[in-house]
Amino acid sequence: MKKITLIAGARPNFMKIAPIIHAIEEAKQEGKDISYRLVHTGQHYDKKMSGSFFEQLEIPEPDVNLEAGGGSQAEQTAAIMTSFEKELQNNPADLVLVVGDVTSTMSCAIVAQKLHTKVAHVEGGIRSNDWTMPEEINRLVTDSITNYFFTTSEIANENLRRSGVPEKSIFYVGNTMIDTLLKQRPRFRAPSAWKDLNLKEKNYIVMTLHRPANVDEESQLKALLDEIVLHSGDLPLVFPVHPRTAKVLKALNIEHPRLHMIEPLGYLEFNYLVANSKAVITDSGGITEETTVMGIPCMTLRDNTERPETITEGTNELLGTDPKSIKPAMAKLFSGNWKTGGIPHLWDGKTATRIIDKILTFNDL
Structure with missing residues (x-):
């Protein structure tokens, strides 16, 4: 045994x-x-x-x-x-x-x-x-x-x-993360935000930010959000907020009619939002793997990644942490020139x- x-x-x-x-x-x-x-x-x-x-x-x-x-x-x-x-x-x-x-x-x-x-x-x-x-x-x-x-x-x-x-x-x-994604994909279900915000397929952007370099420094978080709001056209921005990030956001008093800060979501609900989004902005590693398999454009606000195959083969682009990198990335997305990507071997x-x-x-x- x-x-x-x-x-x-x-x-x-x-x-x-x-x-x-x-x-x-x-x-x-x-x-x-x-x-x-x-x-x-x-x-x-x-x-x-x-x-x-x-x-x-x-x-x-x-x-x-x-x-x-x-x-x-x-x-x-x-x-x-x-x-x-x-x-x-x-x-x-x-x-x-x-x-x-x-x-x-x-x-x-x-x-x-x-x-x-x-x-x-x-x-x-x-x-x-x-x-x-x-x-x-x-x-x-x-x-x-x-x-x-x-x-x-x-x-x-x-x-x-x-x-x-x-x-x-x-x-x-x-x-194995992709094993779970593919097994659970037929069971993805819309969170309440889908109806509450009147979201439409491929007509909103999902955001997740949790790394200290992005969320612990108030000026950095404000600069990132300002640039994202400024260059995201008229699309709703859906931002499930980590509790620690929520405290910083409250202190910053950031509000915008298209920026929707919601509670963290369960696995099936979050991935429903990702699968139906136009793009994802994140600093997470795992999400870049999931967007690659689902064929969703992904912008990673980090200076490095431990998952380079999501960039060389997938739909992910490493933007770095400079807020000024967001404008050209958004222009690429809205012009329809984002790479299609493929799914890594195995x-x-x-x-x-x-x-x-x-x-x-x-x-x-």
Whole structure:
């Protein structure tokens, strides 16, 4: 019996793990000797992560919530490691599988290796080369102690090779976030804002901003929003606002009849808005992957990205953080000259099955 412990620390992690759970369940039904335990570290408290959230993803609630959230980066890392050490000692596994690049990813990988448990990293090899981002440190540390790397792109494979990872440890499988997107796409549903704002297909822009460089500095956030409003024609701007961003916006007293600041949305509702929008403006990494697969023009307000394939192959453009970059990007969008893009290799909804099929072949677990 191969016993796998799956780690999730924040809402996007569950999107990446859900298809892996489905693939394990399918393998079990086929008589394969495999089981899993789902550990939520509780890194992010999210009031939307109720039972209905897990129902939407069609997965069970976690076997345990370590409730290790809050505090500084160091305090959070320590809390997760302390709690997960007890968890893994009480419930030993053959393999600890971590996803993405949150603090839980790194913390649980360290604990697992110190308890002589092998580690698999889903989304291994992703790099922004920006060491000011905590996620980049998490990626580098995790990948330095990972045994099996499941990657989303040839770029990630090359990053790993350059850092000395042997070819036999790298498995190019695709993107589990896209497994979830394709599975859930028929179930996307309109949020109340669709009717309340009288939105029309391809006739509004979706915005998300949460990175400190964009939202913590009042003058930067104001300059970005002013430029977006000024150059977005007569389109409604729909902005689901993170609570922390909301405080800054309130202090700035920014209001405009086309700028609609709404509450954060669930997965099915948010992606309904994205799928039907004219374009998305964001500083998120995951959203750039989803827009690429859905063929929606995407403008990323960051100076770097750990997902370059969304630019080289997809519909994403990296604008940087200079507000003046917004005008030419909007002109390109409205002239109909935005690139069409394509879907990266293996982003086909079957990634999780490839991961579990591969794990079942490992003889050293």
